[in-house]
Amino acid sequence: MITGKGRCNFTNLKDWESFSSHIRSKASLVRPAFFNFPSAKAIEFFENQGIPTVVERGDRAFPASHMASDIVDGLVKAATSLGVRIMSGVQVGKVAYDSGDRVFNIQAGERTFSCRCLIIATGGLSYPSTGSSGDGYSFASSFGHSISPLFPSLTAIVPRGYKVQRASGGELRGHIDRSVPLSAAGKQLMGISLKNTGLTLFLDGREVQSVTGDLDFTDGGLEGPLGFQVSRECVKGIVNGRKAGISIDMKPAVGRDELLDRLRRLWAEIKADPRSRGINLDRMFRILLGKVLPHGLIDGFLGWNPGLGKGADLEGLARRLKDWHMDIEGFVGYERAVVTAGGIPPEEVVAKTLESKKQKGLYLCGEVLDVDADTGGYNLQCAFSTGFLAGQCAAQSVICR
Ligand SMILES: Cc1cc2nc3c(=O)[nH]c(=O)nc-3n(C[C@H](O)[C@H](O)[C@H](O)COP(=O)(O)OP(=O)(O)OC[C@H]3O[C@@H](n4cnc5c(N)ncnc54)[C@H](O)[C@@H]3O)c2cc1C
Structure with missing residues (x-):
């Protein structure tokens, strides 16, 4: 809702060569995810949700209404129409892998959820008022991941x-x-x-x-x-x-x-x-x-x-x-700060699937990774592309097991 000063610059239409020059620390981590779900797919996705888009100077794409809330509504509508249940106001306190039952246990207050694959998509540390507490870094650390030094950017x-x-x-x-x-x-x-x-x-x-x-x-x-x-x-x-x-x-x-x-x-x-x-x-x-x-x-x-x-x-x-x-x-x-630089290092994740190299069945996407970019719609596109690939691969892995 607060992105792009309330207008949500949700992607950038540059080709990979130019797009990748705006990403740190290693754009190669995002490459397979980007080609699997490029910027044009993001535009198509929102247009399919009934949200026309406009492209402005510097190839930056926005909802034509210039209202970030349309993008949020589009995402919620797409998820709920597929049967996704969204629980808001629930803070995950701990995640752990039970090697006996081969499940991840996720503790949220009094409740515990179990799943065969887990995607950490908790963002960074920026703008704590949006719920970004940096919890994802400690979750990932508990599975043996290291965290590249974190610092605010943009x-x-x-x-x-x-x-x-x-x-x-x-x-x-x-x-x-x-x-x-x-x-x-x-x-x-x-x-x-x-x-x-x-x-x-x-x-x-x-x-x-x-x-x-x-x-x-x-x-x-x-x-x-x-x-x-x-x-x-x-x-x-x-x-x-x-x-x-x-x-x-x-x-x-x-x-x-x-x-x-x-x-x-x-x-x-x-x-x-x-x-x-x-x-x-x-x-x-x-x-x-x-x-x-x-x-x-x-x-x-x-x-x-x-x-x-x-x-x-x-x-x-x-x-x-x-x-x-x-x-x-x-x-x-x-x-x-708009983004958090640093995070889970590219070497600890399989770029083609975004599965953790430390824990089977664990996937990582978005800003929790050591991926940050310039302003211009690059950060959200990185989050969408990596989120899409992590989701696809986690789902395939559950089906195949
Ligand atoms: C003011 C502002 C403006 C921006 N504008 C733009 C823009 O126009 N274009 C652009 O490309 N990028 C923009 N960005 C950056 C972009 O929003 C982020 O890079 C992107 O949202 C990261 O996506 P993510 O899914 O990884 O994390 P997030 O979008 O941060 O989502 C993580 C979610 O996980 C939740 N969470 C975290 N820990 C827990 C826990 N323990 N339990 C339960 N839930 C938890 C958080 O509440 C949050 O909802 C902006 C950022 C800010 C702060």
């Missing part, structure tokens, strides 16, 4: 000084809870969206990722497509004790020299303009900034680049417009 990264409180030294180094209030400097930037911007991520001073697109300053930190794109590497780096920093390029389409020429021309025009008579240098510099920056960003930009306005330093301005550096202190954690 989440806000927080510049130093953006919030009133520093990063916690808690379980995850660098975690800054979403609810921590903004500092005065953070308030100057919050709400600003930058279009066609360049963003480069540095770890320990070395460039690791460079992307171009839209960037949002929010109550969490840096978000929007660009913030999310670099968040995985950034969070992983911080958790592992590396120093993170970013450089924002406000004018990625022009080089610094060309930009400086343009600033000099604009500056000459402003000075020659009769309306500038009697206006001090600071005021004229702000007029110049208004010509090269969104109006709402001027105070924030000057606040975060102190000294820039003094003496109308055009070279300094050109440098800062091309390279606005911020140290990144931390990140918003699972409380608001």
Whole structure:
């Protein structure tokens, strides 16, 4: 219901070659599942449930109604029409394999359920308010699985000084809870969206990722497509004790020299303009900034680049417009991260069936696996494809026994 800001970007129509470049840690784990149930099948599935779809920029597919609830209703309708019984509000506390009776026992409160095959589809740790408690990792561990280090991804990264409180030294180094209030400097930037911007991520001073697109300053930190794109590497780096920093390029389409020429021309025009008579240098510099920056960003930009306005330093301005550096202190954690990176390693699962290599009859799918992807409908498609394959193979295995 909350996916895609309530619109549910449920798949992406790119072919495997492009699709797989958006998946971590090993896209090969998803490959057989994807070809068995590709994006086109997901669209067909929902259209068969009476849900027309639309494809938007970047091959992202949504229900034509733009209502995520239609997707939920379609899934529930398809399941119940096949006789599936859905029990909500029931938390599974423990799962175990009884090798005598050759069944899995699933304990949920007072009740115990038994089955010959078990699929763990419990998701990750992100957004605990949706029921994602990370239980699946302990269930899988109890069958001998290891868990690749977990960390939040597709989440806000927080510049130093953006919030009133520093990063916690808690379980995850660098975690800054979403609810921590903004500092005065953070308030100057919050709400600003930058279009066609360049963003480069540095770890320990070395460039690791460079992307171009839209960037949002929010109550969490840096978000929007660009913030999310670099968040995985950034969070992983911080958790592992590396120093993170970013450089924002406000004018990625022009080089610094060309930009400086343009600033000099604009500056000459402003000075020659009769309306500038009697206006001090600071005021004229702000007029110049208004010509090269969104109006709402001027105070924030000057606040975060102190000294820039003094003496109308055009070279300094050109440098800062091309390279606005911020140290990144931390990140918003699972409380608001879109996905959980890490999980059950690909080597411990048979990709063609998604059966566990540790426990026969146990299958794993979705985010509990060490599979996470960029925004754009890739995560749900991975969950649908792996869920479909795990379901098919578990059912076949029950029939064949
Ligand atoms: C805000 C937000 C927006 C998103 N938007 C998009 C988007 O537009 N497009 C996209 O592709 N992806 C999106 N994602 C990511 C996507 O939703 C997930 O990657 C995907 O849902 C993972 O599917 P899953 O089935 O593995 O796990 P989940 O969808 O998390 O489902 C796991 C289920 O297991 C239940 N569960 C867990 N433990 C237990 C237990 N012990 N007992 C009983 N039940 C349990 C949970 O309550 C949950 O219902 C978004 C995620 C968030 C948080």
